[in-house]
Amino acid sequence: MANKFYDIAIIGGGASGLMLAANLNLAGRSGIILEGSGKLGTKLLMSGGGRCNITHAGSVKEFLIAYGNAGPILRKCLYKHNNLELIEWLHQQGIDTVEENGRIFPSSMKAKDLLNALVSKATANLWQIETNARASALKKEEGLWNIGIDGPGSVIASNLVIASGGITYPETGSDGSVFSVLRDMCISVNEPRPALAPIYVNDYPYSELSGISVSDVIVSIRKNQRKVKSMSGDILFTHEGFSGPAILNISKYAEAGSTLGLEYKKELSELPRRMQRVIEDRAKGPSGDIRTKVLEALLSCDDFIISGVDPRGMVTAGGIALDEIDFSSMKVKKFRNESAHAQGTGALYVIGEAIDADGITGGYNLQLCWSTACTAADSLQFC
Ligand SMILES: Cc1cc2nc3c(=O)[nH]c(=O)nc-3n(C[C@H](O)[C@H](O)[C@H](O)COP(=O)(O)OP(=O)(O)OC[C@H]3O[C@@H](n4cnc5c(N)ncnc54)[C@H](O)[C@@H]3O)c2cc1C
Structure with a gap:
């Protein structure tokens, strides 16, 4: 992996990183998912007690309320990539869904089916997936991202996506370590804390x-x-x-x-x-x-x-500040306008639980992963 170049690197092989890769065919470009732990999608597998409440039924208006103050800010990407689109995508992958009191689950009630579908679509889309590849340092040099990986090695990427989740259940790999790296780059991160917790x-x-x-x-x-x-x-x-x-x-x-x-x-x-x-x-x-x-x-x-x-919240409140992000692309604004060697390079994207938005129980947090990941995929399509 030493100093290998990619057009796109994603830090984090959880729900949001995999959803992005499953929705972006690289066709002629190169992309890598760097997953710090030994396994992909550990939190996804825990979701809904292993049954995976993937989204909620209802209108986007109802969704906006579920994210509290963040709802109106998320509006653009929630409308663009909504629950109906997610359900339709699941059906296309052969995953039927059922509704229980508004909550949507795979009919098999197995989160594993969803993880398998995401990984196989990401692989079909030509993404390279590396586990035990924990990103511990980030540098931007001449418009390119240099991502230091624990142990010897680094990856150079034109575009970088942060999909590293929050701070709860750190044993799954989501330990919030990327937040301090981002703070060092003067990106504001609101103090992460457990949510959906006893x-x-x-x-x-x-x-x-x-x-x-x-x-x-x-x-x-x-x-x-x-x-x-x-x-x-x-x-x-x-x-x-x-x-x-x-x-x-x-x-x-x-x-x-x-x-x-x-x-x-x-x-x-x-x-x-x-x-x-x-x-x-x-x-x-x-x-x-x-x-x-x-x-x-x-x-x-x-x-x-x-x-x-309880520190073991199902989700993290806090994270990358919403005013750092352009929600029509999921790019961090500070890096969006920076001049770079070639047009479209050097962008930094953030998706999923890493951003300072969280929903109530009922499938809203995985929908947030989907909506933000697909919005970033749209933008990266043209990078
Ligand atoms: C018990 C439980 C039940 C839940 N049930 C539901 C539910 O039914 N419905 C729902 O909508 N939501 C549910 N959630 C929340 C939902 O699972 C999460 O919001 C979602 O999985 C977040 O996805 P993510 O990809 O953004 O982050 P994560 O799933 O946390 O993935 C981040 C990934 O990044 C990796 N990573 C972190 N730092 C680095 C680094 N430095 N280098 C490389 N990789 C790194 C981590 O190892 C991890 O694999 C539940 C959560 C839990 C814990």
């Missing part, structure tokens, strides 16, 4: 309810008495803390020391029986009597001080 609180009273879930709960985060965010949905009690969709979706706003408030939209008698017992115990006074006012308060605003968020 929340832990002080004096958690529900360990014994582990595995029980409750629907229709309004969950809120408050900091210094001010509401930061509120959402509603199902929550799940685990042995150590709160989980379930409403908790996962709000977790990126949670910080140690902030308050997590839970408001149950049910009467005590409508809650799971074991939970009723725990709540009644919590409402008992020193004499053992249930204090009605305390009981009402536990149902209408049960507040906990947050002790932390």
